[in-house]
Amino acid sequence: MSLPPGFLDELRTRVSLSQVVGRKVVWDQRKSNQGKGDMWAPCPFHHEKSPSFHVDDRKGFYYCFGCHAKGDAISFVKDTENVSFMEAVEILAGEAGMPMPARDPQAREKADKRVQLVEVMEKAVQFYRLQMKTAQANEARDYLARRGLDEAAQDRWQIGFAPKGWQNLWDALIAKGIEPEMILEVGLAKPSKNGKKPYDTFRNRIMFPIRDAQGRAIAFGGRAMDPDDNAKYLNSPETPLFDKGRSLFNFAPAREAAGKGHPLIVAEGYMDVIALSEAGFGAAVAPLGTAVTEDQLRLMWRIADEPIIALDGDTAGLRAAMRVIDVALPVLEAGKGLRFCLMPQGLDPDDVLKNQGVGAMKSLLGTAQPMVELLWQRETEGGVFDSPERRAKLDKSLRAAIAKITDPHIRSHYGAAIKEKRWALFNPRKPGRKWQPKNAPLAAASTTRASQLAQGDSTMDEILREAVILAILLTHPNVIPQFEDALERFEFIDQDHGRIADAVLRHMETDRLYDRVADSVGTAPLEKLFKPRHVSLCPAIRCPGDDEIAALCIAEELSKLHARRGARREIEDAVRDAESVGDEGTTWRLSQAAEARNRAERAQNEDKTEFEVGSNGARISRNERLKLDSLLAQINKDNTTG
Structure with a gap:
């Protein structure tokens, strides 16, 4: 059975290798660094006592320095469970919640075509890079220079330029022998509604290549040079190569940097990510024209336990942060969370780095708040809770938010944290003042200290x-x-x-x-x-x-x-x-x-x-006990008289 293109890549992305391997080995706690996904254990493939078996969870590969066994999650299941390749895929797909695709006789043909589509995208990268060197790109180069990106930085990020005109890229690719259908399929051109030649999707824009986890070009993001353009930023449409809800800009380099201990920072746009990376914050990523999705969160958690959401310091940035909360709550796992770092009012990460420097950015990231703080801020900010009805409304909204958390243990801890904040809100203590109950008794006055009351x-x-x-x-x-x-x-x-x-x-x-x-x-x-x-x-x-x-x-x-x-x-x-x-x-x-x-x-x-407790701990009705005592007293009296 052949698998459709991209299925195995998505499976490897969804599955944590350390969890798969962890079922067969006992990790060496002294040598392993779980926070960085750097795990060591005695090799399960040959008998040994020393931890020579290494798992790089972020890259998804293992290697034994003793027997030289190596591979990924699929090969590990295949070798340890003694199953075939497809059986190993089925086991992991079941764990990841991915249905196995139906038999596809054309799967090999599709896989080959995917390779061809990637080649088309790489040729487009080369075309745009060459255009950045021409006179048409003078304004684009000046803009990048003002943003602090010199020619060396532009080369590192392979930033290009789509010139004005309707068929520049189209004609260039056709001249190289690329089939028209393939240019259309990867979203580099659009068919004309007037029966003319297809026209370029990107025109008069600075071009940022978007690459997958293996570093292959799968899409583009274009920044308009015309201030009157309806779309300041334009991404490639979804194609057989590109699913924007399951991709992150700069994912592969960020994964490598996070493995070296850099904090994973999630910014809003390409320029923020580039500015952060150039300033030394290499583990920076950005969503691609959409709000953060569940799949993007899972991608982030594969390389960092607590990504820092660094958003612009304006109303839109705060709204974006609040949307992330609603997406994240249902998929929270133990040890996997988010922290939020809002930039100063009116600034984005690029502005902070240029105006205040790297030290200021480090300080801001150090003050990043856990998600529960932002959740509490969202539910209480601007509210007045001076009546039972308003407090009840707040309680209802908080309960509804916490109910979205599917993990019962995390839900319990969120409830406890919210309870503590609610208690502090409704029972404030004045700072600098010794704790004193409101209704504590007054000290006896001098004229009454000798009285019976005192x-x-x-x-x-x-x-x-x-x-x-x-x-x-x-x-x-x-x-x-x-x-x-x-x-x-x-x-x-x-x-x-x-x-x-x-x-x-x-x-x-x-x-x-x-x-x-x-x-x-x-x-x-x-x-x-x-x-x-x-x-x-x-x-x-x-x-x-x-x-x-x-x-x-x-x-x-x-x-x-x-x-x-x-x-x-x-x-x-x-x-x-x-x-x-x-x-x-x-x-x-x-x-x-x-x-x-x-x-x-x-x-x-x-x-x-209304009750008493008997010697055996049982409750006894007082009325019944009194009636019983009266009856016993009457019996004793009759016996005495008789």
């Missing part, structure tokens, strides 16, 4: 109840969503309790909540939290598997705390007035406030729970 530690009871609430939440994480809003609004008296509550809210959707909270606040505050006897005797702590008891206990403790704090605030207001005025009216208010506090204390001491 005697003893009036907040100890509240601190213990705070500890009970947090301890229950840590041991019953399933009930946290029921009290999330209440916990966000609650002001803790104890500073450690406030930090623990923040950590609980940030990590509520993660596994092993206690360990995550301990990592955030330390183990000492948690040990202190569970130490009081009042906490250890709580029914919910003694019944760790019963979330219903936990929810009831938390609700009761919150209710008592709100009642106590309401009464305390009334007393504090009265104390202030008594110190400043001291008349009979404020004295009466103070007595009323004290009575209100007493009522709150009596209410707290009343046991309003």
Whole structure:
């Protein structure tokens, strides 16, 4: 069976050689550099203990310095699985999600024709390069010089010029014996609608060759010299050689540079890529006239785990960045992400390099933000979230964005990161100010320190109840969503309790909540939290598997705390007035406030729970228990009387 042209190239692009080989070997962690795709292991083809088998994941080849075995992913599967070439292709195609093509008797003929089409493109490159040397290209050469590209740089990038006129390239290729159908098939000319000769696709443009992963010319990008031209940049149409959604400008040189440790930078246009590469940032690529596609992302991740999206510092650049987010979210994988570097307002990478230098570009790239930061910026920028409805709308949009992530582990980490940002947005702390709860009790004034109200530690009871609430939440994480809003609004008296509550809210959707909270606040505050006897005797702590008891206990403790704090605030207001005025009216208010506090204390001491916990841990209805006690008492009385 023959395969259609380009199928094997796409298969090799989609498959990671290190993953294929990794199923058969154990990598040497000391010698391997996974970030650069430079992997070493004992050779699977001959018995050895030293890691002489080398995999270059970016180039897609392996070589053993012991037995000299070499090849790509297809040959590795073929030799290790003892299968035929086509069977190896079928195995890898299944892993890559590529359907095997139907039998094509003309496949060999098509492959030969593809070679011929590439030759046509190379002849066009030569034609355009020669035209750059003519008088017609004076303006184009001046433009390139102003952009900082001398003749040597133009030669390195094989930049050419398409002169004015309708059939310059057409006539030149026909004169070399190229068949007209082939010129049309590669998109270098278009048929005339008036029955005349086909006309050149590119006219009066600076020409940039676009090459595939093997360095073969497959298309062109042309920059118009006429400022009134409708299209400033024009790419070749899609052809048997060129699929713009699966190609990147400068891909092959960028892959080599990334293998040497250069960061992969994704710019918007040809000139940005050329400027970056000439300035020493060799691993620079650009999409070809379209927004970044999934296939282009996969190409980038083959050569770098975290490409840096470097976009122009204007509204269009920011919009382009936001579009990349929506494309990337569904295809994120562990260890494969994006970082974003927006240029200063009104500048592109080429401008930054010319105006501010290489050092400024390095500094900008060093500040590149992870994708979650830009996602949060997109959803919150310009928004006002001063009402429950607006906050709910924000939550809905964030949930919808995170839901696009198919990998459950990445989705969980994104949720935790967004939760932390949401908490910081809705619960800001003033900088330079010591953490102090909004409703913390006032210090007793000099005239009242000896009074009954100021005697003893009036907040100890509240601190213990705070500890009970947090301890229950840590041991019953399933009930946290029921009290999330209440916990966000609650002001803790104890500073450690406030930090623990923040950590609980940030990590509520993660596994092993206690360990995550301990990592955030330390183990000492948690040990202190569970130490009081009042906490250890709580029914919910003694019944760790019963979330219903936990929810009831938390609700009761919150209710008592709100009642106590309401009464305390009334007393504090009265104390202030008594110190400043001291008349009979404020004295009466103070007595009323004290009575209100007493009522709150009596209410707290009343046991309003509807259940009790038996010695075996089972819940017992209080009413039923009282009825049973009454019945037993009556039986005992009858027995005594009888």
